[in-house]
Amino acid sequence: MKHLLSIADLTRSDLDELLDLAASFLSVTQRETPKVPALRGRTVVSLFFEDSTRTRLSFETAAKRLSADVMVFSVATSSVKKGEGLRDTVATIAAMGIDAVVVRHAAAGAPRRITEWIDASIVNAGDGRHQHPTQALLDAFTITQHRGRDLSGMRVAIVGDVRNSRVARSDVQALSMLGAEVTLVAPPTLLPETLEGWPCSSAVDLDPLLPDLDAVMLLRIQHERDASTRFPSLREYTARYGLTEARARRLRPDALIMHPGPMNRGVEIAAAVADGPQSVIGEQVTNGVAARMAVLWKLLGAGGDVV
């Protein structure tokens, strides 16, 4: 495995290996000194064409815990503003002798194009509405930590702005590969136009599903995209799809409540629910570092010891 571009590229055994690695690295991050020399001398560049401090910081933390050097290519102050194209920007970074590039880009497919141009390993940290594979990995890892590796027969709902969500698309692929039955829940205007290629079902009503769910993931209403124009009002969205305290009480006591963050508290999730005992939202962030250590180690460190 040289790149991680899409969950769809992974076999079940790739996925199992990454989840095993994530578990090993989670235990590393809980040590007194949460750092291993595995990637000493390797250089990882983060190249983010869209803002995302959360994801960037998670990757940087992961890389530093593996003792890699981390460099930030800040697009805001880069040659990109002088009209340099993506290809030359990437070629320049590659020529400096780096080992991996973590890329976020507004255009679906940009990370895959980059693999055609340079030799380094490419990790997709989100491309348009297409894929966000490390998010899917950390979400799958979080569920399996609570339910075991075999998710056969488990029911997971992903609720919200599914149409715009690379998280939903990636999560569906990862969770269904592990056996889960995933249902996308959203107003019709926020569902994909077709479910072809999505190994899951969809629903317009959340309430009937609640008592049977093993996990429910609320997606962020993305004000900065066009989501909020696709339903009458935030108040109405919350009334039908928000995980309010009343709805949360109808979940099984062991159902997991998840959110990729950043949350709009009071919109897609009530504050008390986000902070309640069934929420694993903080675990998701913690597991994100472990999952990204697993990915970077798999791509760059193969052959050496994990710890």
Next chain:
Amino acid sequence: MKHLLSIADLTRSDLDELLDLAASFLSVTQRETPKVPALRGRTVVSLFFEDSTRTRLSFETAAKRLSADVMVFSVATSSVKKGEGLRDTVATIAAMGIDAVVVRHAAAGAPRRITEWIDASIVNAGDGRHQHPTQALLDAFTITQHRGRDLSGMRVAIVGDVRNSRVARSDVQALSMLGAEVTLVAPPTLLPETLEGWPCSSAVDLDPLLPDLDAVMLLRIQHERDASTRFPSLREYTARYGLTEARARRLRPDALIMHPGPMNRGVEIAAAVADGPQSVIGEQVTNGVAARMAVLWKLLGAGGDVV
């Protein structure tokens, strides 16, 4: 000691310990290789909601000299812009498994609120008009390096925009704890409305005090706050409160001239005075790194060796 939020939280013995540590780390920073492994594997995040390259760089230098990993949470490009609240931002950082957060925030009390939400050590790097404890520590350290630890009977004037100054408030507490007699000097409009809780006196005229001072600290006129609307003109301010060359000549030859920076040369301090033999303004910056090493080591490294 888990956090450093305010000088008011310190006992005299805490303060003495931090000053002793600062002296040890100052000698570390003067070695050929000014770096110790004390905090290897620890992660320090700087979370600055207000611009301050000087203070941020000083903390980063301190952390790196202790071999900690440093991460910068750049608010300008963060989820904060997507409407995420302070609590969720901080919770996310904490869930990544970091050990300390260095916080600057425009709201007084923000660092203390954060301690209620997360487990990491919090260092207040300036909150509103409230506190800037590491600045007070480095100022006290700078004076004690020249005058010894016991400042009983020493006279220190803090001159300028005292009302808006978290530096003044913190310095008064630290210096009075060591025995110094501090006088705040400013036009009435820039003095606090009451001195209740400030262990110091105040004066409207600087000139009569000059011959008796052991140290004079000039504060920056903060154009970006409302200070400059509170007196007729910069020229008039300088005429009455600026440390001009004429005024500097009336100081004792061993009186220390201090400024927390950045300076408005020609306003609160004359350029020749800032660069003159009695100025310890450069020492303050150098000592700032040592003082911040002391704080980070005290909060995160206790139990290990200093060097």
Next chain:
Amino acid sequence: MKHLLSIADLTRSDLDELLDLAASFLSVTQRETPKVPALRGRTVVSLFFEDSTRTRLSFETAAKRLSADVMVFSVATSSVKKGEGLRDTVATIAAMGIDAVVVRHAAAGAPRRITEWIDASIVNAGDGRHQHPTQALLDAFTITQHRGRDLSGMRVAIVGDVRNSRVARSDVQALSMLGAEVTLVAPPTLLPETLEGWPCSSAVDLDPLLPDLDAVMLLRIQHERDASTRFPSLREYTARYGLTEARARRLRPDALIMHPGPMNRGVEIAAAVADGPQSVIGEQVTNGVAARMAVLWKLLGAGGDVV
């Protein structure tokens, strides 16, 4: 050698030593673990008053491969915005105890001024239209890697916006010191008003020179300066001075094609030429890291082993 401000400050033997060091460090960067402990404990600050992610990243990579700590003084968020002068900004950085400052500034001579104010080593990373010595070093290094150290009788053309180019000025000095005959090629409006002090010749027509060149370096048309107002149109510029595929075919098969980046593909160089077999543009970037390692090691590490 304490600073690197201008190629004009170097003797032939300095230049030879730096080129030898660059060769050593190039081999370091090609190792499995491309990192040496030579500058462990040293701190390098990058202080860029003009945007340049490429150059900044190259210096940072170089410093990290030498195990130095790197700090970025981001001018956009600095005290400079609060009105602090260059001298105080630099003095503050110096007082934190750093070893080298890599400076880019719009004003010619700014790096030399800084050496008068502080003790640290200063590396000029580009000052106005004056000098960019590490670019000249990497360009000279790239040519000597292909042609050997003695460039006597070799013909190099530097084509484009020569008048505004600190790269051209620095390259002419370095290449002529090694024996090359350099010709500046540009429309009269983009040539220097006088060649006094430039050890080279100039020409207005590129075509007659092509068959005899050992290397041709295309400069970037700097839209952000006033270059594009000095000739009728980009199309016309390309027609007379662009290294089109037709012109490239008239070069000798072993002539080197160079560009300091970022390129305007289709303007000063055709895309197919930039990516063709005679292009060493990617090598220039790779060699840039090695050349900057050489400079930092020479200034900060002398006495220790290279590897």
